[in-house]
Amino acid sequence: DAGITQSPRHKVTETGTPVTLRCHQTENHRYMYWYRQDPGHGLRLIHYSYGVKDTDKGEVSDGYSVSRSKTEDFLLTLESATSSQTSVYFCAISESPSGRAAEQFFGPGTRLTVL
């Protein structure tokens, strides 16, 4: 597995509380992504980053924000968690968005439960 870690791996929180998930990579890849995975929906892109301090929205970005202050770290924040954000969150990295280095490598995932 590529050098990607996510923390925490499991979290239970209450509605209305802020939550931050961390993705850390040791591959020095430029591109980083946050997905959520829900039964019947596959993997849906929340936000992605194409460099330090360069981020853009994915298809399900409402209620989420991201930050990338260093190449190796990509943070996903739920400002005020809701039950609909209960999901498994995967971080992914890629060296390039195209060509031979376009493969996305996924982290181990974070299971978030919002009560």
Next chain:
Amino acid sequence: GENVEQHPSTLSVQEGDSAVIKCTYSDSASNYFPWYKQELGKRPQLIIDIRSNVGEKKDQRIAVTLNKTAKHFSLHITETQPEDSAVYFCAARNSGGSNYKLTFGKGTLLTVNP
């Protein structure tokens, strides 16, 4: 934006049989089509990919075919084994402009019965 449809949602085969999973995409500008395998409780992992300048690609027991005109691509697994049991996801990428995002299908749960 891109829309990827994947069928079937579940597939059960006997060990040794072949399995075929099909995906269609909506954006004719998409040019990269990876397939990911996700075992229960694990992360998705790339098993094969194909680019729009190629019609077919093989890697041992797995193969992917692409029909650009019809905008569909398929995953073929031959001589299935119990360890092939997993959820398989297709995806498509549109590299137009600065949009290099992957759009995934909803997945196919493949069960290989011994």
